[in-house]
Structures are given as structure tokens and as C-alpha cells.
Amino acid sequence: xxxxxxxxxxxxxxxxxxxxxxxxxxxxxxxxxxxxxxxxxxxxxxxxxxxxxxxxxxxxxxxxxxxxxxxxxxxxxxxxxxxxxxxxxxxxxxxxxxxxxxxxxxxxxxxxxxxxxxxxxxxxxxxxxxxxxxxxxxxxxxxxxxxxxxxxxxxxxxxxxxxxxxxxxxxxxxxxxxxxxxxxxxxxxxxxxxxxxxxxxxxxxxxxxxxxxxxxxxxxxxxxxxxxxx
Numbered sequence: 001x002x003x004x005x006x007x008x009x010x011x012x013x014x015x016x017x018x019x020x021x022x023x024x025x026x027x028x029x030x031x032x033x034x035x036x037x038x039x040x041x042x043x044x045x046x047x048x049x050x051x052x053x054x055x056x057x058x059x060x061x062x063x064x065x066x067x068x069x070x071x072x073x074x075x076x077x078x079x080x081x082x083x084x085x086x087x088x089x090x091x092x093x094x095x096x097x098x099x100x101x102x103x104x105x106x107x108x109x110x111x112x113x114x115x116x117x118x119x120x121x122x123x124x125x126x127x128x129x130x131x132x133x134x135x136x137x138x139x140x141x142x143x144x145x146x147x148x149x150x151x152x153x154x155x156x157x158x159x160x161x162x163x164x165x166x167x168x169x170x171x172x173x174x175x176x177x178x179x180x181x182x183x184x185x186x187x188x189x190x191x192x193x194x195x196x197x198x199x200x201x202x203x204x205x206x207x208x209x210x211x212x213x214x215x216x217x218x219x220x221x222x223x224x225x226x227x228x229x230x
Contacts, residue, residue, distance in 0.1 A: 027191060028049075028050045028051045028052065028067075029046050029050060029051070029052045030052060030192065031051065031052050031067060031190075031191070031192050031193055032044065032052040032053065032054040032065060032067070032192075032193055033052065033192065034192050034193065034194055034195060035054055035065065035193055035194070035195050035198045036054065036056075037195060038058065038195045038198055038199055038202065039054065039055075039056030039057060039058055039063065040056055040057040040058070040060075041056050041057055042054060042055070042056040043055045043056060047066065047068075049068065049069070051066070051067040051068065051069075052067065053065065053066050053067075054066075058202045058203075058206055059203075059206050061086050061088055061206045061209060061210075062086070062087045062088060063084065063085065063086050063087070063202060063205070063206070064084075064085045064087060065082070065083070065084055065085075065198065065202075066082075066083045066085075067080065067081065067082060067083070067172070067193070068080075068081055068083065068108065069081070069188070070105055070106075070107065070108075077174045078174065078188070079171060079173075079174060080171075080172045080173050080174075080188045080190065081108075081157065081169050081170065081171060081172060082169070082170050082171075082172045082193065082197070082198070082201065083108075083167060083168070083169045083170075084167065084168050084169075084170075084198070084201040084202055084205045085165060085166070085167040085205070086165045086166045086167075086205045086206055086208075086209040087164065087165045088165050088209055088213070089163060089164060089165065090161065090162070090163055090164075090165065090166070090209065090212040090213060091212065091213055091215075092139060092161075092163060092212060092215070093133075093163055094132060094133050094135060094136040094138075094139045094161075094163075095110070095114060095132055095133045095136065095160075095161065095162045095163070096118075096130070096131075096132040096133075096136050096139055096140060096143070096160070096161040097109055097110055097111045097114055097130070097131050097132060097158065097159075097160050097161075098128060098129075098130050098147060098151070098158065098159040098160070099111050099128070099129045099130075099131075099157070099158050100125060100127055100128050100129075100151065100156065100157055100158070101127050101157070102127075102129050106157075106158070108158075108169065109158055109160070109169075110160070111129065111131040112131075114131040114132050114133060115133065115134055116131065116132055116133065116134050116135075116136065117129075117130065117131050118130040118131070118132060118136065118137060118140055121140065121144045121148070123148050124147070124148055124151055125151055128151065139161070142215050143161065143208070143211065143212070143215075146207065146208050146211050147159050147208070149204075150168065150204050150208070153170070153200075155170045155171040155172075156168060156169070156170050156171075157169045157170060157171055159208075161208075161212065165209060166205050166208050166209045166212065167205070168201055168204060168205045168208075170201055172188075172190055172193065172197070173188050173189060173190045174188075
């Protein structure tokens with residue numbers, strides 16, 4: 001008899017959990033909706049984890065904005081990261097990955113796959129790890145100043161330069177402590193990303209991409225420039 005009485009209670013509890021999961025999923029999908037006005041030709045989407053995505057153009061650069069969560073680091077609350085990518089070839093062949101406060105949980109960073117480690121330039125935060133492809137020391141010297149400006153913002157986690165473009169990853173927020181400790185649930189207190197949070201990252205990423213394009217053109221052999229112009 002007790003078991004029969006418990007069934008409706010368990011059913012109600014299960015329904016409540018299911019409904020809460022649906023609401024949370026819908027909220028994740030809408031988090032970048034307010035930022036559509038920042039881009040030209042904005043395209044909203046959703047990734048396989050349920051977070052909304054945003055693509056379009058910013059200052060005539062093709063850009064992509066994504067959100068992803070991470071809860072792998074030991075004794076640290078879950079993190080929600082905001083990623084801004086500029087998909088324009090840099091004109092350079094090297095790759096450089098600048099990562100701060102390495103916790104060993106940066107599944108999104110290609111650093112471990114890169115063969116060379118470089119000294120942290122003077123004036124950069126001391127807890128920074130710089131890895132890249134072999135021969136990227138010259139590239140590091142050319143982007144020292146603009147990356148130093150980006151790293152002045154403590155929330156910035158990664159600056160990635162590849163032949164295909166540029167990415168900046170910044171901390172959006174930490175997970176709610178109670179939800180994580182009690183239920184191991186990744187619940188974040190930010191309902192949406194406002195344009196005022198996204199625009200500075202977009203400006204930094206596109207400025208860095210333009211800097212790399214300029215540097216690539218400046219280091220291109222004269223005969224190659226002549227062929228391009230022709």
C-alpha cells in the first residue's frame with residue numbers, strides 16, 4: 001500500500017525534474033539572442049549541448065560566437081565560457097596558443113598538441129602558458145603588444161592564433177555553488193549574454209585578426225605581393 005501511494009509522488013517529482021530540464025534547455029538556446037543586433041547578417045543556431053550559437057559579420061569580418069561549459073577541474077566550480085572566433089585566414093603558417101591559469105581541464109585548447117613551448121613575454125600575466133608550432137617565436141614577437149592588451153582583462157582564458165583565424169575565450173561566469181555541491185548540476189546565474197559583454201571581445205578579436213593580416217602582408221615577399229596585386 002505504501003509503495004502504491006509513493007508512485008504518484010515519484011511521478012510528480014520526475015515530471016518536475018523533466019520540466020525544469022526543458023526550461024533550462026530552452027534558456028541555454030536563447031542566451032545569445034540579445035546579441036543578434038551586434039552583427040551584420042546574424043544567424044542564430046544551437047549546438048549539440050543545447051547552447052545557442054551566433055554567426056555573422058562584425059566590421060566585415062566573418063565571426064562566430066559560442067558558449068560552452070566545463071566542470072572537469074578538481075575543486076573548482078563549473079565554468080561557462082564565451083568564445084569568439086574570427087574565420088579569416090591570417091596569411092601566416094604558424095599557430096600560437098596562449099592559455100591562462102592552466103587547470104588541465106581545457107579540452108577546447110590545442111596547446112597539448114603543439115610541439116613547442118615559448119617563454120612568456122615581459123608584461124604578460126605570470127600564470128600564462130604559451131605553446132605553438134615550431135618556428136612561431138617570430139609570430140609571438142609580432143603579436144606581443146596586442147595580446148598583452150587582451151590579457152589585461154582577467155576573465156580572458158585563451159587567445160588562439162591559427163592560419164585559419166583567431167579565437168578568444170573568456171569566462172562568462174561560474175556555476176552556482178549550491179546546485180553543484182548538492183546535485184552536481186551545472187547551473188549558471190547568467191540568463192543571457194548582453195551586447196555590452198560581447199562587443200569588446202568582438203572588437204579585440206577582429207582587431208587582432210586585422211593586425212595579423214597586416215603583419216602577413218608586410219612579411220610577404222615582394223614578388224608574391226606583385227602576383228597578388230595582379
